[in-house]
Amino acid sequence: MQAAVFVPAHAPVTEDIRELAAFNQDHTKALLHQILEILAEPKTFEDILAALCGLYGIRLDPAQYVLVGSTVRSFLSYLADEGSILYEFENGKMWWKASQTRSS
Template identity: 40%
Template structure:
C-alpha cells in the first residue's frame, strides 16, 4: 500500500508480505489506511489470496499458514471506505470536508503530523 514495498518468498516456502495486509484489529481500529494506488493494491490482494506458502508473515498481522480470510477482510475494508467516500462526494465538497466526514464516520482523530 506504500511506495516501493516488496514481498519475498524464501526457499523454505515462507512468504514475507511486507505491509500489504493488516490484522482485523488494525482494520477495526483505524479503518482508513494510506493506499497509493488502489487498483494495484487490489491486484496485490488478489495475487496474495491465490498464493500457497508454508507460512505467510505480514508486517501488520500475525504469521499464518493461510491468509485468505484476512485478505478478504482487507479487501472488504477498502471497498467499504471507498463506498463511504463516494457517498460523501455525491455533491461537490472540498478535500478537507471529505477527510472530516470520513474521520467522523469512523470515530477517528488526526493530529497535524498525520495530516501532512
C-alpha cells in the same frame, strides 16, 4: 498466492492469509462506497478527510494526517481513474464529486 507463511504488517504471522485478505477487500470496498456517498455533493479533500475521520472516529495528529490523508488520496485517485468520481479546480481549490455515470 502460495507461501509457507505470511507476515502481514498489522496482524500476526499466519500460514493462511485468505481470511485476512477477504476482510481487507471487504473493508476497501466499503470505504470506496463511503467515499462515493460523501461525494454526492462536491467536496474538497479536507472535507472528505474530515467526513471520514468523523465516521470512523479517527483523531488526527500530524503523523496521522499525513498517513490517513495519503490513503484517502490514493482512494480518490483510484475512483477518478475508474471514472466513478470527477474533479475540477475552482478558486485555487480542487473539488471532487461523484460521477453521474457511476454504477451503484
